[in-house]
Amino acid sequence: MSLEASQSAARTKDVLLDVQGLKKHFPITQGILFQREVGRVHAVDGVSFQIRRGETLGLVGESGCGKSTTGRTLLQLHRPTEGKVLYEGQDLASLTQRQLRPIRRRMQMIFQDPYASLNPRMTVSSIISEPIRTYGLLRGPTVHARAAELMEVVGLNPRQVRLYPHEFSGGQRQRIGIARALAADPDFIVCDEPISALDVSIQAQILNLLADLQKQFGLTYLFIAHDLAAVRHISDRIAVMYLGKIVEIADSEKLYKEPRHPYTQALISAVPIPDPEVEATRQRIVLEGDVPSPRNPPKGCRFKTRCSYRFGRCDEEPLLQLVEEDHFAACWLEKTDEGKGASGT
Amino acid sequence: MKENDQPILSVRDLRVSFATEEGLVRAVDGVSFDVRRGQILGIVGESGSGKSVTNLAIMGLIPMPPGRIDGGRVLFCGKEILGVPEAEKRKLRGDRISMIFQDPMTSLNPFLRISLQLTEVLELHKRISRKKARRHAIAMLDLVGIPDAAERIDDYPHQFSGGMRQRVMIAMSLLCEPELLIADEPTTALDVTIQAQILELLKKIRDELGTSIVFITHDLGVVAGICDETLVMYAGKILEKGSTRSLFASPSQPYTRGLLRSVPRLDLGRKEELTPIRGNPPYLLDRSPGCPFLPRCDFAVDKCGEEFPPRRQVAKNHDVWCWVEMEGSAG
Numbered sequence: 001m002s003l004e005a006s007q008s009a010a011r012t013k014d015v016l017l018d019v020q021g022l023k024k025h026f027p028i029t030q031g032i033l034f035q036r037e038v039g040r041v042h043a044v045d046g047v048s049f050q051i052r053r054g055e056t057l058g059l060v061g062e063s064g065c066g067k068s069t070t071g072r073t074l075l076q077l078h079r080p081t082e083g084k085v086l087y088e089g090q091d092l093a094s095l096t097q098r099q100l101r102p103i104r105r106r107m108q109m110i111f112q113d114p115y116a117s118l119n120p121r122m123t124v125s126s127i128i129s130e131p132i133r134t135y136g137l138l139r140g141p142t143v144h145a146r147a148a149e150l151m152e153v154v155g156l157n158p159r160q161v162r163l164y165p166h167e168f169s170g171g172q173r174q175r176i177g178i179a180r181a182l183a184a185d186p187d188f189i190v191c192d193e194p195i196s197a198l199d200v201s202i203q204a205q206i207l208n209l210l211a212d213l214q215k216q217f218g219l220t221y222l223f224i225a226h227d228l229a230a231v232r233h234i235s236d237r238i239a240v241m242y243l244g245k246i247v248e249i250a251d252s253e254k255l256y257k258e259p260r261h262p263y264t265q266a267l268i269s270a271v272p273i274p275d276p277e278v279e280a281t282r283q284r285i286v287l288e289g290d291v292p293s294p295r296n297p298p299k300g301c302r303f304k305t306r307c308s309y310r311f312g313r314c315d316e317e318p319l320l321q322l323v324e325e326d327h328f329a330a331c332w333l334e335k336t337d338e339g340k341g342a343s344g345t
Numbered sequence: 346m347k348e349n350d351q352p353i354l355s356v357r358d359l360r361v362s363f364a365t366e367e368g369l370v371r372a373v374d375g376v377s378f379d380v381r382r383g384q385i386l387g388i389v390g391e392s393g394s395g396k397s398v399t400n401l402a403i404m405g406l407i408p409m410p411p412g413r414i415d416g417g418r419v420l421f422c423g424k425e426i427l428g429v430p431e432a433e434k435r436k437l438r439g440d441r442i443s444m445i446f447q448d449p450m451t452s453l454n455p456f457l458r459i460s461l462q463l464t465e466v467l468e469l470h471k472r473i474s475r476k477k478a479r480r481h482a483i484a485m486l487d488l489v490g491i492p493d494a495a496e497r498i499d500d501y502p503h504q505f506s507g508g509m510r511q512r513v514m515i516a517m518s519l520l521c522e523p524e525l526l527i528a529d530e531p532t533t534a535l536d537v538t539i540q541a542q543i544l545e546l547l548k549k550i551r552d553e554l555g556t557s558i559v560f561i562t563h564d565l566g567v568v569a570g571i572c573d574e575t576l577v578m579y580a581g582k583i584l585e586k587g588s589t590r591s592l593f594a595s596p597s598q599p600y601t602r603g604l605l606r607s608v609p610r611l612d613l614g615r616k617e618e619l620t621p622i623r624g625n626p627p628y629l630l631d632r633s634p635g636c637p638f639l640p641r642c643d644f645a646v647d648k649c650g651e652e653f654p655p656r657r658q659v660a661k662n663h664d665v666w667c668w669v670e671m672e673g674s675a676g
Contacts, residue, residue: 062536063507169625199391200563201641204607204621211618226536233609233619256611270541272566273612274605276589279570286545287538290506 016188016220017051017074022083024066024073028295042294043069045244046083048320051188056214056221058235058252060228060267064294065241067224071190074222075107076100087188105135108181112193114173118165124151124176125161131184150179153216155209171202178209188220195230207234228271232256237326240264243302244294246320250327260329263303301332309333351423352379353525353557354403359417361395361402364410370629372398374581376417380525385551385558387572387589389565389604393626395581396561400527402427403559404444405434421525440470443518447530449510453502459513460498463520470521485516489546508539515546522554529561544571565608569593574662577601580627580637582653587663597665600638636667644669 024044029035044066051057061067072078074085076092085092087103095103108131111117118127128147132138138146148158154175165173174194181189191210195203211234213219225231231238232252239249240263248261259265269285287306292298298305300315307314313332320330361373373395380386390396401407403419405426419427426437438444446452454462463485464478473481479498486494489512502510511531518526528547532540548571550556560572568575568589575592577585577600585598596602603622609615624641633639635650642649646668654668 062538171625199626200565200604201391201607201622202626204609204619205623207609208619208621228537229609229611232611233615253615266538268611270537271611272540272544272564272570273610274565274569274593274608275610275612276569276593278612279566284541284545286541290508290539291536 014053015050016053016088017222018084018086018089019050019074020048020084020086022047022070022073022085023081024069024078025081039295042244042297044073044080045294045297047241047244047246048083049239049246049249051220051222053187053220054214054218055236056223056234058231058238059222059224059241060226060231060238061241062226062267062291064243064291066244066294067226067241068192070241071109071192071222071224075104075109075190077109105131105184106186107188107190108184108186110174110177110181110189110191110194113197114170114177115165115197117177118173120165123162123164124168127165127176128161128179128183131180135184137183137185146183147179150182153182153213154179155205169202170198171205174198174206175209178206178213182213182217186219188222190222190224192224193226194223196225196227203230210234228267240267243291243297245302245330246328247303247331248327248329249320250329254327258327260323260327260334261303261331262307262309262333264329266306301330352420353382353422354380354559355418355420355423356399356403357418357420359399359402359419360415361398361407361412362415363412365630368630371415371581371632372412372629373402376578376581376583378576378583378586380557380559382524382557383551383555384574385547385560385572387568387575388559388561388578389563389568389575390578391563391626393580393629394578396578397529398581399578400444400529400559400561404438404442404527405429405431436470439466439518439523440521441523442525442527443521443523445511445514445518445526445528445531447533449507449514449534450502452514453510455502458499458501459505463498463513463517466517466520482516482520485520486513489513489516489519490542491516508535508542511535511539511543512546515543515550519550519554519556523556525557525559526550527559527561530563531560532567533562533564540567547571565593565604577604580629582637583666584636584638585665585667587660587665591660591663595659595663597659597663597671598638598667599642599644599669599671602671603641644671 022044023046026041026043027037028039030038047070059067073080080093125144125147128150129143132143132146148161151158151161156172156175195206223231223234235252238252238255239246242263248264259268266285266287273279289306292305300317304310304314318330318332320328323329323334357377359373359376363370363372376399388396418425463482464475467473467478467481483494483498486498491497491509491512505513532543551558562568572589575589576583579600585601596605606620607622609619622641627637634652636653639645639649648668654666656664656666659665
């Protein structure tokens with residue numbers, strides 16, 4: 001497979017997480033006493049990518065494309081249906097819950113909703129120090145001191161450590177969630193839509209904080225979001241998902257400037273630009289129709305039902321292949337012998 | 346006609362407050378603006394800015410109590426509609442003024458076929474036969490881009506996708522050919538590719554039917570693409586208003602400037618660091634007589650805390666409320 005060969009070159013770079021053929025299907029069942037499976041939601045349907053140590057990989061896509069499920073499956077919060085998740089070479093999917101425990105400390109998550117992800121009955125101090133106690137990182141009064149220190153690291157007043165979550169604003173709560181993730185002293189953090197619930201003026205604060213922390217602690221991020229502008233801002237590389245598949249992976253500048261996959265092109269052109277002069281002259285690709293159901297995805301290329309370049313070959317599934325250095329796309333237009341003239345540049 | 350120069354909607358010094366356990370919240374605090382015929386007016390603001398409450402007040406949908414209209418006037422085609430009896434408001438709503446909400450799933454009745462929900466509006470306001478209403482409804486679904494409208498009309502809301510449901514909502518709001526459409530975050534719950542479809546549709550409706558639209562959103566990009574004029578609201582007050590072009594080209598309020606600088610732009614080169622607005626969203630119980638943006642403003646002078654600034658014109662059709670005169674444009 002061309003992907004394998006080309007990715008082996010990338011493997012020489014320091015890969016923290018290597019995802020191979022990852023699938024996560026959710027059964028749809030019927031019946032009360034005897035549940036039988038009547039269908040499957042193909043949430044993640046065979047994705048392969050790598051995350052390098054110290055980088056931010058952005059994962060974008062629209063609702064229902066499987067980006068959050070991918071993040072959760074990496075952390076083994078969902079056990080994969082198929083495929084491997086190699087963390088420093090060790091396959092997490094093959095480990096038992098007990099074996100996973102020490103690795104789990106090193107992989108943390110920041111959630112979308114700063115209101116739902118903090119226990120309203122716990123003080124901020126106990127929320128932040130929970131991972132410290134769970135993993136036995138510190139003991140006694142130092143735990144509380146560490147919580148206060150982490151408050152400061154994320155830009156909160158350490159004297160507010162005894163307050164409850166409802167006494168903070170949305171942006172401040174998101175900082176508490178970040179402090180909790182940092183408490184476990186992780187290497188890798190999955191940020192699942194960490195800014196989409198926040199007000200516009202607060203989003204930039206959190207993006208800057210995440211970037212600072214990455215530099216300070218040498219963190220590796222998987223940054224999941226639907227907002228392409230925010231993802232491009234924070235990510236080194238970006239993977240675009242559509243209906244359970246990755247359709248394109250590239251350096252974030254390259255992805256914006258030279259998108260290869262028709263879906264990536266449409267996605268970029270749909271993002272509104274806050275400048276009326278630019279908007280007035282912009283050519284917009286307006287896609288027809290909606291995303292098909294992941295319960296019964298189209299055969300062949302998943303995007304073919306909405307793609308204006310579609311041709312006969314699209315009934316076969318295109319694989320993610322190298323189109324230029326460090327740039328992968330899954331589209332038959334990229335095939336060297338056919339449709340080359342139509343490739344989107 | 347002479348009527349054409351008159352704004353379709355004039356809001357003058359509107360004040361709305363809510364009684365809460367902690368005290369009185371002044372959600373809308375002296376807001377004035379006009380909507381001209383065939384115009385798309387954008388109202389931008391973050392949570393708590395009062396943008397939605399302003400429009401609920403126009404529609405006469407403020408729950409009272411705890412809400413209270415403390416003053417001001419709302420003129421629709423030159424006629425006061427703020428204090429009119431409920432029966433009269435009902436005649437207006439859905440017929441001459443209609444509204445689209447953010448979440449199409451909670452705004453449609455899940456137990457009724459959309460045919461019934463659509464024709465109900467027509468039967469109520471236009472008193473036409475069911476058969477005729479149905480034909481009209483199908484034509485409207487067709488206009489908003491629902492494929493096989495004649496068959497889909499008998500489906501239930503859950504049988505439509507999110508984008509399609511929003512189209513059904515738009516069709517419903519347009520059935521009586523309203524003169525004014527108030528769209529409150531109509532694309533916020535949708536994906537970007539679907540958002541692009543809905544924005545195109547709203548522009549088409551304005552161009553083809555001449556409907557005036559008030560478009561409420563937090564997304565500056567959406568405003569830039571669709572609105573002729575824009576109001577920027579913060580903590581119940583308008584801080585800047587003007588033609589969208591002028592307002593984006595030379596934002597003159599530190600808040601507007603801050604908002605534009607803090608969002609990453611896809612079309613520009615990647616910046617190392619964003620310039621966020623410092624501090625936290627406004628605390629609405631805090632009633633200082635000055636500018637509500639003061640605690641987060643980098644340009645504040647002593648006067649800012651004492652008195653809310655008067656309107657100052659910075660260009661033709663571009664006003665700002667700020668004591669400080671800013672130089673240069675936003676980078």
